[in-house]
Amino acid sequence: MFAKMYDWIDERLNITPIWRDIADYEVPAHVNPANKMSAFVYCFGGLTFLIIVTQILSGMFLALYYVPDIVNAYKSVDYITNEVLLGNIVRGMHFWGASLVIIMMFLHMLRVFFTGSYKAPRELNWVVGVLIFLVVMAFGFTGYLLPWDQKAYWATAVGTNIAGSVPIIGPYIRTLLVGGDTLGALTLTRFFAIHVFFLPAFLLVLLAAHFYMIRKQGISGPL
C-alpha cells in the first residue's frame, strides 16, 4: 500500500530524483570508519547534528511547561524537574546536551581544521561553520538564565556587565540584552525569545546552507 501511495505522489511530483541524489552519493573510502578506523573523526559533524536534533526535541517538550516570567520561571522548572513524568530526564537531556553540542562541535571544527578542509573551494562553508559556532554559544548564554535560579541570575548579571564594559557600543549592547538598567522581567522574556525563536531560526538557516554546500562540493579528498 505504501508503495502505491509513493507511486501516486511520485507520478505527480517526481520526488524520486530529490532523495536519490543524496542516497546515491558515493561515500569515499577515506571517510568510512568501516575501511579505516581512524576515519571516525569524520563522524563528529553528524553526531553534532544528532545532538542538535535532540536539543530541539527536548527544548520543544520543555516549552510545554516552561513559563518565561520571573514569578513562574523558577517554579515551572522546579515542576518540570520534580513533578512532570520523565521531566527530569527531558531537562537533563537539554542541560547535558547543551554541553555535548559544544564539545562535539568543537571536535568537528578541529577535524576540519587539521585536515585543511577549509581550503578552496570550501572557504564559504568554513565561514558558515564559524557562524554556527557563535550561534550555539549564544544558545548556551541565553539558555543559562532561563531557570531563573541563583547561578542563572548572577552568571547573566556578570555576563551582561562584561558586555556593558565594552567601549562605545557596550552600554547599548547591554541595554539591548537586559531591556533596561537592571536584570529583571524584561531580561528574562528577551533571553527566552532569543533562545527559542531568534537563535533556532538563525541556526536552521545556517545548517541548511552548511549541508547544501557539503552536498554540492562533496567531502574533501584524502590527505
Place this chain on the structure above:
Amino acid sequence: MAEHYRERIPGTPRFKRDKEYPPGTEPFFPNFLLKEWIVGAMFLVGFILWVIFNPVGLEKVANPEDTTFIPVPDWYFLFLYQLLKYFPGKYVVFGTVVIPAIATLALLLAPWLDRRKERHPFKRPIATATMVLSVLFMIWLTYVAAEEHKAELAKQGPQATTPGGQQGTASGPVVDPEDEGAKLYAQSCSGCHGPNLEGSFGPSLLGIGNRMNAAQLSDVISKGFPPKMPARGGLQSDEQVKKVAEWLAKQKQK
C-alpha cells in the same frame, strides 16, 4: 573486500547507472547511513545513561538582594571569563574585545590566512601549531578558572556551598537586640531558630539580612514552610510579621 561495498543492501537497487567508482566507496543510503545510525544509536544510549545518572539540580530562586552569591558562567565560557582577570582596570578591553575579536577573526579568515594548497597538518606547521597552542591555552584557562572558583567557594565557607543555606555557620552578634521585632522573635521563633538566631530545629538566621530584604522576609515568614514552619511563624498578625521581618533584615554579617 572493496568490491562488496559497492553493492547496495539487498532490496534497495541503485537508481542511477553504475559508474566506475574507486574501490571502498559505498552508497550513502542505505549502506553508509545504516552504519552511521548504529554509531549514532550507541552514542545516544551512552548519552541517556549519562543523563540518568547525573540529574540536573536547581539552586535557590534568583535573588537580586543576595550579593554574597559567587557568580560563575557555564564551563564553556570560563576561558573567556578567566582571560578578563589578567587585564585589570582600563586594560580590560584587551580581555573583552581585542583578544576575542582577533581570535574570532583569525578563525573566520583562516582560509585566507593559509592559502596554500597543502592540507596535511604536518606540512603546514604554523597553522597546526597555532591551533594546538590556542586549544591548550583555552583548556588551561578553563582549568585555572574552575580551580579559582572552587577556592573562592571554600573561602566563603560551607554555608554558601550548601544550597538552601541550612546550616548557617556565620557567627556574630545579634544586631539590635532591644528592637520590638527581637521581642516578638523571642516569643514565637526562638524555639526553632535559636534564642540567638543560631538555629536548632530550623536553620540559623544569622546574616539573613545579607540575603533578603524586609519585603522578601515578610513574604517568606507569612507563607512559612508548612508543615516544618507554620505560616507567619506562629505570629498573630501581619503587623507583627512586618516588625520581625524588618528586624531580621538588619541581621547582616560580614
